[in-house]
Amino acid sequence: MRTSELEQLKILPLFSEVTEESLASLLDSALLQHFPTGVVLIHEGHHADFLHVLVEGLVEIFTEQSGGEWGISLINPISTFILAAVVGDQPYLNSARTLTDSRVLLIPAQRVRDVFDRDVAFARIVARELALAYRSSVKKLKGYMARSSVERLANWILAEAQKDGAQGNIVVPFDRGTLASHIGTTRENLSRSLALLTDHGVRIRGREIVIDRKEQLEAFAQPQRFIDDPTS
Template identity: 85%
Template sequence: MRAHELVQLKSLSLFSEMKAESLERLLDAALLQQFPTRVTLIHEGGPADFLHVLVDGLVEIYTEQAGAEWGISLINPVSTFILAAVVSDQPYLNSARTLAESRVLLIPARRVREVFDQDVAFARVVARELALAYRSSVKKLKGNMARSSVERLANWILTEAHKDTSQGNILIPFDRGTLASHIGTTRENLSRSLALLTEHGVRIRGREIVIDDKEQLEAFARPQRLIDDLTS
């Protein structure tokens, strides 16, 4: 890694509390790599050889079941992904691929476990990352169980809009098939859901979703604090 890349990585929250010597042990074995879009980084069932840290870009966690793919989560920078497999030295339960050009830091899993055992501050940050990933999984499970596909789509739109309150619209950052997978529906049902939401305060312009009446959309979606990421 170049000097400026090391400086950037040392500022990441994942490494902010650990001892300097522990950080050096992690980074002297690490690789910072650039990947184009649609590159598979992790294969479901494979050994957890590296800790992946997304520095820039967008990564999709997904599973393949009965010949179909289903989205598990979308990873935005800066964040680790599938950390539990690395810490527990277990096979990956899901696959991962880039959905945009991405920079990913790869740290050998064995080195991560060694430092985890020796540096309490690093272990605390890792535990926090695992807790956040667990809570995110529970929220998604609750939403899938309690809501129809159109309600899940409506809440996804509100969550995306909440990330940038300066915009009155959102741009779907991937194809509709990927979006359908991540809200637990088919591409055909997604098209019907998008059409239905035009009666609840939104307009569809290709990959752009314009929110004309946020209150009307919220009345239909009924977002909940313990499911949706609309509050800190």
């Protein structure tokens, strides 16, 4: 890595509390790589050789079951993904691929475990990352259990609008098949759900979703703190 890249990486949250010695140990053998859209970074069932840290771009975590694919989560920068397999020295339970051009930091898994064992500050950061991933999984499971697919879609739209800060519209950064997978439905049902939401303050323009009446959409979606609030 270039010196400028190393300086950028040193300020990432993952490394914010580690000692200089630990940071050097993590980064001296790490690789910062660019990947185009559609590259599979991790294969389900393979052993975890690297910790992946998404620095720029968008990554999809997914699984292949019974000849089909199902979305597990979407990873935004700056975040690790499938960290548990690295810490536990176990095979990956899911696969991962880029949905846009991305920059990913690859840190050898054994180096991560070595630093984890001796640097309390780094172990604390890793524990927080694992806790956040666990809570995110529980929230998604609760959404699947308590909501219909159209309600999940409505809440996804509200969450994306809040994330972008636009409040009025969002642009879906991937195809409808990917979106359908990540809200737990089929592409056909997604189209029907999008049509239903036009009665609840939403307009669809290709990949752009326009929220004309946010209050009406919220009244239908009924977002809940312990499902939809990323800070809870």
